Amino acid sequence: MGKIGKLNRSVSIIGVGCTPFMYTVDNEETNGLTEGELFGYAALKAMEDAGVSPQDVDFYFHGEASPLNGSNYLTPNIQIGNWFGMKGKGSIHHSEACCTGYLAIDQAVNAVASGKFDCVLTGCVEFGDSVPAPFGPNDTVETPKHPYKREKMTMDRFLATTMWLYDRCYARSMMAPMELIYDDAAEDYVRTRGITAQQMDDTLNWMAINNRRNAAKNPLAIERREFEDIAKEKGFPDVMSYMRSPYNPRMGDFLRMEGVERKCDGAAAAIVCATDMIPQIAKNLKHKPIEVLGIGNAACEATTPHFEIRATEEAVRQVYENTGVKPEELDIFFANDFIITSHLISAEIAGYLPWGEGWKYICEGRTAYDGDKPINTNGGRTSFGHAHAASGLADVYECCMQMRGECGERQVKKLPKTAMLRGYGGAQNIAAILLRTID
Amino acid sequence: MIKLEKVVQRFYEGLEEGKFLGRKCPVCGNVEFPPVYACNKCGSLETEWVECSGKGVMKSIVMPAALSSKPEYAQMGQYAYGEVELEEGACFNAVVKGINKRKRKELMPKLPVPVHAETFQRNGYKTVVFVLDEE
Numbered sequence: 001m002g003k004i005g006k007l008n009r010s011v012s013i014i015g016v017g018c019t020p021f022m023y024t025v026d027n028e029e030t031n032g033l034t035e036g037e038l039f040g041y042a043a044l045k046a047m048e049d050a051g052v053s054p055q056d057v058d059f060y061f062h063g064e065a066s067p068l069n070g071s072n073y074l075t076p077n078i079q080i081g082n083w084f085g086m087k088g089k090g091s092i093h094h095s096e097a098c099c100t101g102y103l104a105i106d107q108a109v110n111a112v113a114s115g116k117f118d119c120v121l122t123g124c125v126e127f128g129d130s131v132p133a134p135f136g137p138n139d140t141v142e143t144p145k146h147p148y149k150r151e152k153m154t155m156d157r158f159l160a161t162t163m164w165l166y167d168r169c170y171a172r173s174m175m176a177p178m179e180l181i182y183d184d185a186a187e188d189y190v191r192t193r194g195i196t197a198q199q200m201d202d203t204l205n206w207m208a209i210n211n212r213r214n215a216a217k218n219p220l221a222i223e224r225r226e227f228e229d230i231a232k233e234k235g236f237p238d239v240m241s242y243m244r245s246p247y248n249p250r251m252g253d254f255l256r257m258e259g260v261e262r263k264c265d266g267a268a269a270a271i272v273c274a275t276d277m278i279p280q281i282a283k284n285l286k287h288k289p290i291e292v293l294g295i296g297n298a299a300c301e302a303t304t305p306h307f308e309i310r311a312t313e314e315a316v317r318q319v320y321e322n323t324g325v326k327p328e329e330l331d332i333f334f335a336n337d338f339i340i341t342s343h344l345i346s347a348e349i350a351g352y353l354p355w356g357e358g359w360k361y362i363c364e365g366r367t368a369y370d371g372d373k374p375i376n377t378n379g380g381r382t383s384f385g386h387a388h389a390a391s392g393l394a395d396v397y398e399c400c401m402q403m404r405g406e407c408g409e410r411q412v413k414k415l416p417k418t419a420m421l422r423g424y425g426g427a428q429n430i431a432a433i434l435l436r437t438i439d
Numbered sequence: 440m441i442k443l444e445k446v447v448q449r450f451y452e453g454l455e456e457g458k459f460l461g462r463k464c465p466v467c468g469n470v471e472f473p474p475v476y477a478c479n480k481c482g483s484l485e486t487e488w489v490e491c492s493g494k495g496v497m498k499s500i501v502m503p504a505a506l507s508s509k510p511e512y513a514q515m516g517q518y519a520y521g522e523v524e525l526e527e528g529a530c531f532n533a534v535v536k537g538i539n540k541r542k543r544k545e546l547m548p549k550l551p552v553p554v555h556a557e558t559f560q561r562n563g564y565k566t567v568v569f570v571l572d573e574e
C-alpha cells in the first residue's frame with residue numbers, strides 16, 4: 001500500500017476564515033452573492049486572523065467541487081484572485097468533490113513544506129444550492145449567464161450532476177457502485193459488529209441529534225433548531241419518537257432523511273505558513289499556530305467493495321505510521337458526514353472510538369460538543385450544512401477554533417491539543433489529517 | 440507489449456455476445472474485472488484478455504431504497520446491491536437479482552452465497568448484473 005514521507009519542514013495553519021453556510025438565494029440579504037464575494041470574505045477573514053496582508057501570501061489554492069455547473073467557470077481560481085488583493089499572484093484550482101476542502105490543506109502544506117512558498121492561502125467555495133441564472137428558457141451550462149443573479153438548484157438537477165462523480169465506462173453502467181454510497185458502510189457495520197438494524201437506526205438518529213445539538217450553538221450553521229424542540233412542537237413524547245416518525249422518513253436501506261447532508265452555499269479558507277517563518281511573516285499573530293503533523297491519502301473508485309472503509313483504513317494507517325501519533329492522543333475528531341454513517345465508521349477506524357463500541361458512545365451523547373469524545377462540533381454536514389468543496393475547510397476552521405479555545409458556548413470541555421480530520425468524497429477520495437497545537 | 444487498445448468497447452461487445460471479459464495478469468494471475476490495462480495487485484504493466492465464467496459469490500447485501508434506485512431499475516424485478524467476488528478472484532460492487540427484504544434476512548447468515556452473471560439491457564447497451572444461483 002501507499003507510503004508517505006516526513007515533510008521537509010514544519011508547516012502550520014495560522015489563520016482561518018469561514019462564511020456562514022446558507023441558502024443564498026432564499027434571503028434578500030444574501031441573494032446575488034457571487035464566488036468572489038464568498039471566497040473573498042473567507043480569504044480576507046483568514047488573513048485578518050493570521051495578521052497577514054495579501055502581499056505576504058505567495059500563492060493561492062482554489063477548490064470548488066462543481067465549478068462548471070455551480071459557477072459556469074472552467075478556471076475559477078483565475079476569476080477571483082483580485083477580490084482579496086492577490087491580483088497577479090499564481091494560483092491553481094483543484095476539485096475533489098466533497099474531499100476538496102481537506103485536500104486543500106494537503107496541497108497547501110506540500111507547497112510550503114517543499115520550500116517553494118513560505119506562506120499560502122488555501123480556500124474553497126461552493127454554491128451547492130444554486131446555479132447562475134439564465135437569460136432565458138432552455139438554460140444549459142452552455143447558455144449565457146447573468147452577471148450575479150442565481151437561482152435555486154433543484155434536487156433533480158443536483159442528482160443529475162452527481163453522476164459526474166462516477167466512471168462513465170463501468171461504475172455508472174453497473175449501477176451498484178453509484179448506489180452503494182448511501183448504505184454500504186451501515187450494512188458493513190451491522191454485519192461486522194453484530195448489532196441489530198434497530199440499533200443502527202438509533203445510532204444514525206443519535207448522530208443527527210448530536211450534530212444538531214452542536215449546530216444549535218454555532219452561529220455559522222445552517223440548521224440550528226434542536227430536534228428535541230421540534231419533537232415537542234409536533235407533539236411527540238420524546239426526541240427519538242420523532243426521529244423514528246414519518247417526519248424523518250427512511251430514504252435508504254438504513255439511512256433516514258436527517259442523516260443526509262443539507263447542501264448549501266458557503267466558503268472557507270486558511271493561511272498555511274512555514275512554522276519557522278511565522279515570526280517574520282505573521283508578526284502580529286495573536287494565537288497559537290496549529291501544526292499539520294501529517295496527512296494520509298487514499299482513493300478507491302466506486303466499483304471497489306466498501307470503498308469508504310478500505311480507503312479510510314489506508315489513509316489513517318499512513319498518517320499514524322508517518323507521525324507516530326497514537327489514537328488515544330486524539331482529543332477531537334471530524335469526519336465529512338454527508339452520509340451520516342461516515343461519522344461512526346471513520347471514528348472507529350481512527351481508533352477515536354473503540355471498535356464495535358462507537359455506536360454506544362454516540363447513543364449516549366458522548367460525541368456531542370459537551371461529551372468526552374466530541375465529533376463534528378460545528379454540526380457536521382447534516383446541520384452545519386454542506387457547501388461541498390468548502391466543507392472540509394469549514395471543518396478545519398472549527399477544529400482550529402476549538403484548539404484555540406475560541407468556540408464559546410460549544411467549546412469542548414477539554415482544550416484539544418491533537419485532532420484528526422477525515423476527509424471523504426468524490427467517489428471516493430480520502431484524507432486523514434492530523435493537527436496539533438504548537439505551545 | 441503495452442498497446443493502445445479499445446478495452447471498454449471490447450468489454451461491451453463481449454456482453455452483447457453473452458461473454459464476461461476480464462483481463463488477467465501474466466505475472467501474478469490476478470484478474471481485473473471490469474477490464475483495465477494494468478494489474479492493480481502486483482503492478483504488472485500488462486494484462487491479457489480472459490473470459491470469466493461469470494460464477495462468483497455475493498458477500499454483502501444492501502437493499503435499494505428511495506435514494507438508491509432509479510425508475511429504470513424496476514425492470515430488474517427484485518434486486519439488491521453488494522460486493523461480488525468472481526471465482527477468478529476479481530471483487531467489485533454489483534447488482535444481484537432475486538433478493539427482497541425477506542430473502543436478505545434468510546441469506547445474511549449464509550454469506551457468501553453463490554451467484555452468476557447475466558446481462559441487462561440498458562438504454563443503448565448491455566451491462567453486467569448477477570443472479571442468485573438458487574433461484
Ligand SMILES: [Zn+2]
Pocket residue numbers: 464465466467468469478479480481482483
Ligand atoms: Zn499482477
